[in-house]
Amino acid sequence: MKYVDEFRDRALADKLARQIVQEALPERDYHFMEFCGGHTHAIFRYGVQDLMPDNVEFVHGPGCPVCVLPVRRLDDAVELAEKQGVILCSYGDMMRVPGTKQRSLIRAKADGADIRMVYSTLDALKIARDNPDRQVVFFAIGFETTTPPTAVAILQAQAEGLTNFSVFCNHVLTPAAIGHILDSPDFAPGGPARIDGFLGPSHVSAVIGSAPYEAAAKKYAKPVVIAGFEPLDVMQSVLMLIRQVNEGRAEVENEYTRVVTREGNRKAQALVDKVLELRPSFEWRGLGAVADSALSIRDAYGEFDAERRFAISKKQSRETKSCECPAILRGVKKPTDCKLFGTVCTPDNPMGSCMVSSEGACAAYWTYGRFRAPVREAEVA
Amino acid sequence: MTFADRASARLSGRVDMTHGGGGRAMADLIRDLFRRHLSNPILDEGDDAALFDMPQGRLVMATDGHVISPLFFPGGDIGALAVHGTLNDIAMSGARPLYLTAGFILEEGFPLADLDRLVASMARAAEEAGVPVVTGDTKVVEKGKGDGVFITTTGLGVVPEDVHVSASRAKPGQAILLSGSIGDHGVAILSKRENLEFETEIRSDTAALHGLVGAMIEAVPGIAVLRDPTRGGLAATLNEIAHAARVGMLLDEAAIPVKPDVAAACELLGLDPLHVANEGKLVCFCASEDAETLLGVMRAHPLGRDAALIGHVREDDASMVQMTTSFGGSRLVDWIAGEQLPRIC
Amino acid sequence: MCLAIPAKVTALEEGEMAVVALEGVKKRISVALLDEVAVGDYVLIHVGYALHRLSEEEAQRTLALMAEAGILQEELAEMGEGAA
Numbered sequence: 001m002k003y004v005d006e007f008r009d010r011a012l013a014d015k016l017a018r019q020i021v022q023e024a025l026p027e028r029d030y031h032f033m034e035f036c037g038g039h040t041h042a043i044f045r046y047g048v049q050d051l052m053p054d055n056v057e058f059v060h061g062p063g064c065p066v067c068v069l070p071v072r073r074l075d076d077a078v079e080l081a082e083k084q085g086v087i088l089c090s091y092g093d094m095m096r097v098p099g100t101k102q103r104s105l106i107r108a109k110a111d112g113a114d115i116r117m118v119y120s121t122l123d124a125l126k127i128a129r130d131n132p133d134r135q136v137v138f139f140a141i142g143f144e145t146t147t148p149p150t151a152v153a154i155l156q157a158q159a160e161g162l163t164n165f166s167v168f169c170n171h172v173l174t175p176a177a178i179g180h181i182l183d184s185p186d187f188a189p190g191g192p193a194r195i196d197g198f199l200g201p202s203h204v205s206a207v208i209g210s211a212p213y214e215a216a217a218k219k220y221a222k223p224v225v226i227a228g229f230e231p232l233d234v235m236q237s238v239l240m241l242i243r244q245v246n247e248g249r250a251e252v253e254n255e256y257t258r259v260v261t262r263e264g265n266r267k268a269q270a271l272v273d274k275v276l277e278l279r280p281s282f283e284w285r286g287l288g289a290v291a292d293s294a295l296s297i298r299d300a301y302g303e304f305d306a307e308r309r310f311a312i313s314k315k316q317s318r319e320t321k322s323c324e325c326p327a328i329l330r331g332v333k334k335p336t337d338c339k340l341f342g343t344v345c346t347p348d349n350p351m352g353s354c355m356v357s358s359e360g361a362c363a364a365y366w367t368y369g370r371f372r373a374p375v376r377e378a379e380v381a
Numbered sequence: 382m383t384f385a386d387r388a389s390a391r392l393s394g395r396v397d398m399t400h401g402g403g404g405r406a407m408a409d410l411i412r413d414l415f416r417r418h419l420s421n422p423i424l425d426e427g428d429d430a431a432l433f434d435m436p437q438g439r440l441v442m443a444t445d446g447h448v449i450s451p452l453f454f455p456g457g458d459i460g461a462l463a464v465h466g467t468l469n470d471i472a473m474s475g476a477r478p479l480y481l482t483a484g485f486i487l488e489e490g491f492p493l494a495d496l497d498r499l500v501a502s503m504a505r506a507a508e509e510a511g512v513p514v515v516t517g518d519t520k521v522v523e524k525g526k527g528d529g530v531f532i533t534t535t536g537l538g539v540v541p542e543d544v545h546v547s548a549s550r551a552k553p554g555q556a557i558l559l560s561g562s563i564g565d566h567g568v569a570i571l572s573k574r575e576n577l578e579f580e581t582e583i584r585s586d587t588a589a590l591h592g593l594v595g596a597m598i599e600a601v602p603g604i605a606v607l608r609d610p611t612r613g614g615l616a617a618t619l620n621e622i623a624h625a626a627r628v629g630m631l632l633d634e635a636a637i638p639v640k641p642d643v644a645a646a647c648e649l650l651g652l653d654p655l656h657v658a659n660e661g662k663l664v665c666f667c668a669s670e671d672a673e674t675l676l677g678v679m680r681a682h683p684l685g686r687d688a689a690l691i692g693h694v695r696e697d698d699a700s701m702v703q704m705t706t707s708f709g710g711s712r713l714v715d716w717i718a719g720e721q722l723p724r725i726c
Numbered sequence: 727m728c729l730a731i732p733a734k735v736t737a738l739e740e741g742e743m744a745v746v747a748l749e750g751v752k753k754r755i756s757v758a759l760l761d762e763v764a765v766g767d768y769v770l771i772h773v774g775y776a777l778h779r780l781s782e783e784e785a786q787r788t789l790a791l792m793a794e795a796g797i798l799q800e801e802l803a804e805m806g807e808g809a810a
Contacts, residue, residue, distance in 0.1 A: 001645060001749060003732040003768060003780055006789055010709045015796035017709075037726060038728055047710015065726060091773070092722030106719075116576075119650070119723055120774025122756060123576040145728035146725065149775045152758045203728035206770060206778040229730075231708050236792050257784040259770055265778055268759040347718030358651070359726055368712040580752040645749035649771070651729045725773050726728055 003258065007230030008046070016235040017051040023242050029055035032241055033331055034199040035178060037064030037359025038229040044368035046231035056238060059195060060364075062177055062286055062329040063204075065142045065170075066093045066357035070283045072317035073170050074099040077139045080168060081105070081113035084310050086135040088115045089124040094141060097356045100318045121153035128157070128165035137306045138167045145203040147171040147295065148268040151275040154297070154304045168306040169297050172282060174204045175212045176293035180284075182220040186332045193332045197241040199234065200226040202256050209264025213252045221250040228256040275301050285319075285353060286329030325352035328361050335362040342366065396491040401521030411519065414497055415485075418504040421513035423480075431515035436479055436539045443470035444535040452499065452529050455569045456584025457660075460503030463532040465589045465660060466611070468510055472591035473607045473663065475546035475598055476538035481507060483517040483534050488527030499530060510589040512536070538591075543602045550605040551626035555694040556672035558665040560593065560679055561586070561687040562638040563615050567657035567721075568646045577723060579649065583642045588661030593684045597665065600678045606666035609659065613717055616655040618664060619702045620716045629697025632704040632714060636691045651724035656717040666694060730772035732780050735765050746771060 024030060034040055040060050043049055049058065062068050078099055081088035088105070095106045095117060109115040114134075118124050121138060128136040140150045150167060157165040178198065186193045200213055205226045213224045223244035227237035237255045244251060254260055275298060282294030297305040319325070323345070324338035335341045335354065345351035347363055354360035358367070399406035416424060423431050447463040457465075464481065471478040483503070487496065507514050514534075540546075565586040572581050590609060597604060606626075610618035615637070623630055639654045647654050661684060667675055672690055679685030692704075702714040733746035733753075742758040746769065756775045757763045769776035 001641075001648065001732070002734070003785055004648065006785070008708055010707060012789075012792050012795075013709050016792060019795035036728070044712060045706075046708040047706045047712045048708070050710040051708075091725045093724045093726055095722055096719060117722060118576055119725075120576075120756075122774050126576075142726065143728060145730070145772055145777065148759050148777070149756070149773050152756065152775070201728075203730045203770070203772060203777065206730075231710075232792055233788075236788070236795075239795065255788065258781050258788060259778050265759060267761050268777070271759065347715075350718075357726065358724060367715045578753075582750050642750040645751045648731045649733075649748060649751060649753065724729060 004230065007228065007232045009232060012232055013051060013235060016232065016239060020056065020235065020239050020242065021053045023239065023246065024053050024056055025246060026055065029057065030242060030245060031057050031059050031194045031196050032199055032238060033059040033061045033195045035061040035063040035174065036199070036201045036204070037067070037357065038202060039199050039227065039234060040361055040364050041359050042229050042231050042234055044364040048231050048234055051235065052238070056242070059193070059331040060328070060361040061181070061331055062284065063143070063174065063201060064357050064359040065146070065172065066097055067325065067329055067353040067360045068172065068284045068286060069097070069141055069170055069353065070285045070317070071099050071319055072283065075103070075315060075317045076312045077168060078103055078105060078108045078113070079312060080137055080306065080310060081108055081115050082111070084135065086114070086137045087127060087131060088113070088137050088139055089118045089127060090115060090139040091141065092117045093357055094139060096350065097353050098320070098350055100316070102320070121149045125153055125156055125162065125165065128162050132164060134164060136165050138165070140167050141170045143172060143174050143201070143204050144207045147272050147276065148207060151271045154275050154301050155271070157304055158301065163303070166304050166306040166309050167297065169276070169295060171276065171295045172284065173293050173295070174201055174208070175216060176290055177284065177287060178213070179216050180287055180290045180293070181330060182216065182222065184330065186330060195222065195331070196245050197223040197225070199237050199241070200224045200252070202226065202228050202233070202260070205256065205260040205264065207265050207268050209262050210252050210254050210260055211262050217250050217252045223250045224252045226252070226254040226256050226260050228259070286326040320351040323352040325354045328354050335365040338362070392494045392497055394493050396487045396489055396493060396496065396521055398489055398521055398523070400487065401519060407519065414493070414500055415517060415519070418500045419507065419514045419517070421515065423513060423515040431480065431482070433480065433515065438539040438542060441471055441474045441476045441538045441540055442535065443467055444533065445470055446531065446533045448528060448531050449570070450528060451573050452495070454573055454585055457587040458499055458502050459530060459532055460499035460501070461506040462587050462660060463534045464503055464506035464510060465587050467534040467536040468512060468589040468591055469609045471536045471538040472589070472594040473546070473609055474538070474540060475544040475594065475604065475607060476540040477595060478510070478512045478536050478538040478591050480537045481512055481514045481534055483514050483532060485517070485519045486527055486531040487519065487521045488529050489521055489524040491529050496530065506589065510591070541598065541602070544598055546604055546607050548606055548608065548622045548625035551622050551628050551666050551694050552605065553628055553694050553696045554669060555605055555666045556669045556690055557630060557632070557692045557694065558667065558672060558675055558679065559615070559637065559689055559691045560663045560685040562640045562643065563610070563659055563662060564639060564643040564647065564654040564657035566660040567614070568643045571646065571650065577650070579646065581642050581646060583640065583646070586659055586661035588684055590661065590663050590684060593663070593679065593682045596678050596682055597675055601667060601671045601675050603671065604665055604667050607663055609663050611660060612658050614654070614656040614658055615664065616653070616702070616714050617716045619714065622666070623700040623702050627698060627700055629695045629700060630692055630702045631695055632692035632702065634704050635707040636689050638687045638689055652721060655714060656721050669693065728772060730770045730777060732768050733771050735763060735767045735769060738763070738765060744776070746776070
């Protein structure tokens with residue numbers, strides 16, 4: 001596969017590994033947060049950690065849209081499917097995430113709700129066309145990458161007069177979350193956790209460009225390297241971060257130049273801006289309420305907003321007790337610090353979202369790295 | 382009405398409740414469709430039970446229910462799959478399969494022409510395998526209570542005296558052999574799923590493996606473990622064996638054959654080929670000194686042309702299956718949790 | 727987050743749709759998010775949409791940067807061997 005296989009080349013990996021060992025200063029250590037679950041997944045899937053010296057550590061960030069969606073919003077989606085009798089279209093990733101009382105979409109489906117897994121908003125539109133006498137709701141989740149396809153679907157529905165289609169919008173924004181993490185007391189100087197730099201989002205940045213991170217890099221004096229999701233991209237970006245740290249720089253650099261530009265995809269940005277607007281505040285699992293961190297549907301397209309079309313009840317939503325997802329999402333704890341990890345909570349019986357999504361830190365630890373867990377724990381202690 | 386007239390009239394219709402009612406309609410269906418395709422001396426006796434002489438040696442028996450959507454897929458259909466699935470379960474004990482039985486659950490409204498195609502395909506698969514379907518059963522359920530056709534097959538086979546194949550016989554030091562590329566069946570099925578459609582030349586690998594197994598057993602009767610990695614893929618099968626024998630394994634990712642299109646489809650859908658189903662592949666555990674001999678035998682057989690040594694068994698009380706990645710790192714190979722769902726992130 | 731994969735555009739279709747190929751796998755996707763796209767372009771596919779075109783020049787540049795890693799060490803090692 002062109003543009004894929006070259007970036008998984010073992011010989012280059014060996015070279016980069018040697019270079020990283022050579023440039024990482026032995027008298028200090030390096031804590032880099034990979035914001036995106038895509039990076040978490042790549043690190044575990046390819047065993048990148050094995051190629052790193054002991055003093056370079058990855059801190060897993062909240063960049064998994066499935067993981068950061070608060071239980072309340074998932075409960076709302078389940079309610080839409082069960083009480084409003086709609087056809088709820090969801091990406092496969094959300095299907096097994098447990099809501100209040102472990103209720104997931106897949107369980108609601110088993111109980112008779114009409115929930116369909118889709119691969120694309122194009123499929124959701126097709127379902128709406130094929131079922132003109134049913135209400136079809138697309139359960140929209142994801143960061144800036146996944147947002148433009150939602151905007152296009154709303155515009156398409158309007159153009160076709162698909163009045164039975166609407167969107168339950170849960171799109172969230174990356175730069176706001178990065179700022180929020182760096183503002184938290186956990187990461188203040190002397191706080192319990194430390195970040196020396198960020199592996200910046202790859203495909204989010206394909207849409208928004210690298211410019212939006214510049215303010216944060218400057219304000220918090222943390223280097224950011226936009227990194228592709230292939231394992232060599234991760235290694236090259238780590239090397240670039242080490243160099244910035246060693247040289248006392250805190251800039252936004254771009255390793256993923258084959259896709260990401262400074263300005264991003266202007267057309268996609270314009271389409272999103274046309275249909276969606278900033279929410280003043282949105283709840284993130286793990287981070288709490290984060291200002292200006294999510295999008296909702298503009299008034300002009302209000303008829304396609306499931307939150308306006310359907311009355312969704314106020315209800316008590318509950319996280320599973322003792323689930324450490326929130327702290328893990330903030331990068332303050334490791335999955336192995338959680339009492340439930342690997343005992344009560346496994347991918348077969350997930351208690352929290354981090355164990356469901358293949359990008360979730362817990363699922364990645366379990367699926368790819370369980371055998372390393374004791375070693376990691378010792379390091380943390 | 383001639384036989385041909387009767388057949389064409391029947392094939393233009395659909396399954397209805399009378400086909401399961403025990404009356405003439407059912408008798409006609411059995412005679413004109415099932416027995417016509419599956420004909421053999423034992424079945425043709427037409428009794429409720431199949432009668433045959435007791436075979437020599439130790440007997441093995443296996444049963445397998447088949448449900449699949451779509452019923453017809455690139456490289457096969459539920460009829461062929463129902464034959465291959467059970468024959469392979471028999472073969473994985475080192476046995477030579479002798480007889481099959483088939484139970485059909487038909488949904489009211491299912492086109493008879495499609496049923497005819499499925500049963501013809503089943504007959505072809507049984508004929509190629511040299512294993513007759515000696516007795517069967519048909520039931521019809523109301524529309525909405527089935528998914529077209531469900532087929533359950535049971536097989537009977539006989540194991541040579543000196544052959545002892547079982548997952549519990551996996552021991553540290555043994556070599557792990559794989560008969561060919563993984564993920565073909567699962568990708569062929571996914572390519573036809575609603576909302577996922579993509580075009581690919583990949584076809585299901587559905588095949589009966591007892592011929593390959595026979596050649597392998599003849600060359601090396603001491604084979605320790607045989608398994609066909611079906612649902613859950615190679616990852617699930619190896620984990621089952623690791624747990625059954627309380628051993629660990631170390632695989633070499635670069636040695637595991639994956640066709641470029643299968644790899645591409647998996648990248649597109651966010652799947653891991655190690656978790657994708659196969660219907661015509663086997664893994665074999667043997668003493669490391671027998672590995673070369675067996676690989677030679679496997680590669681000489683049409684169903685084992687791409688056979689490869691993919692790793693070895695090692696001591697590990699925690700029964701972990703680990704893998705050296707082609708990137709140079711290491712990772713755990715775990716079973717998949719629940720159903721494999723395409724992902725966007 | 728955001729699984730995406732580069733694929734080659736093999737045909738453009740009506741309604742801002744296109745067919746892309748990844749090895750032998752072909753899929754219909756939307757190109758509504760791209761300003762311009764031509765047959766032969768490589769585009770990044772996410773949830774059935776092309777998100778961005780890939781730059782061959784930049785890909786080569788990145789690979790060249792990666793290949794530079796370790797060169798100094800190799801040279802030093804060779805010099806070391808030469809001296810011994």
